[in-house]
Amino acid sequence: MFFIDQLFIQQDHQDGGLPLVGRHVIERIDLETGEKLPPSVNQKILEGSFSTKLTVRCDGYRVRVEGNPSRWQRVDNLVGLRTIDECVEIYNHVLSLLDLPPFTKNTRFAHRQSPDGKKSTLLGNGAEITLIDWTRNHEIGKGKEQSFIRGLSSMQIGRGRAPKLYPDGNTCNWGEGSEWMMSKLYNKSVELKRHLKKDQRKKECPTEQTVSYINNLIDYCEGVGVVREEHSLRQKFLKRHNLQFYGIVTEDDFYHHLQDIETAMNTIQISHDEHQTIADQLLFSGVVKSRQAANATQSYFVMWQHGADLRQILKSSQFYEHKARLKAIGIDIGQKFDVSRMCPTLRRSEVIHVKPFHAPAWYQMPVVANSNVLPFKAYA
Known part of the structure; x- marks a missing residue:
């Protein structure tokens, strides 16, 4: 089952008059006409519990939020929020505390006026999604994560998207740097270890209870061999397939575009070899x-x-x-x-079988209400 790992969303308010939100603002004036132009505002970074961050920006007309709603105010995001509505609910709670209007659903859209010779584009009356990451986990089997990732890194996916295997063998990207879509496979336990090590170097170290919980999570991921699959859909891709309109599109509308790695897994048979x-x-x-x-x-x-x-x-x-x-x-x-x-030197060779991920009974599942009661502060 896919869930949302990252969401960038924005909404324009034609009447303006909204409070400016950012770290600083630059006033702009047209030097030829002397006309005052809309101000340029950079983003404000908000920090919540467990070193989680969101960025918010408002120039008086456009409200924009970027971040990972599944991770916000949580220890981890091994399992995240499955619906866009849940993610927007978290963002709207943050906006309300900054005296900004909430993101609203589109109820209609129309063709935007465009220059001669340019293709017409659609304009909605609600929030627009500019980036969304869809994620799911696979159980590969203990110690088989690198063999699985290396095996799939031998294949192009989609329309000729070439693989890039990282030197440590724990991550493979397809379409890295693309303005359309990027897909990724990586070893989840390795990522959790890196984040924990990074957090422990900070001045405000995580509590013993938090460290113990994350270590248990790392042990569980290593025990079943968790590999994470991610698909990052960027703005050009979303507009190409009319997937940017919050409230009109549903989760099912995205799933059709998330099958490239699944197709590759069904095509190739990967074995795990143990050498001594x-x-x-x-x-x-x-x-x-x-x-x-x-x-x-x-x-x-x-x-x-x-x-x-x-x-x-x-x-x-x-x-x-x-x-x-x-x-x-x-x-x-x-x-x-x-x-x-x-x-x-070959001790054993076996075919890798991919299974759906099942979270342990003690795992703290995401609850929007819990994230929305915790305080946060401006980071910069």
């Missing part, structure tokens, strides 16, 4: 008792792989000692190495 070094195999099998002995035998195995004749290098007793150790794990250095006949 020769030294680890010797220790695991009980062939040797010490890491030093395991490493010594492994070094001779590497020499054998590279074509060395160990009979000419080692004493006869040493050769047969290392040969016996390696034969115990299925490697015979008495034979000439042939790469096509063996894969000595």
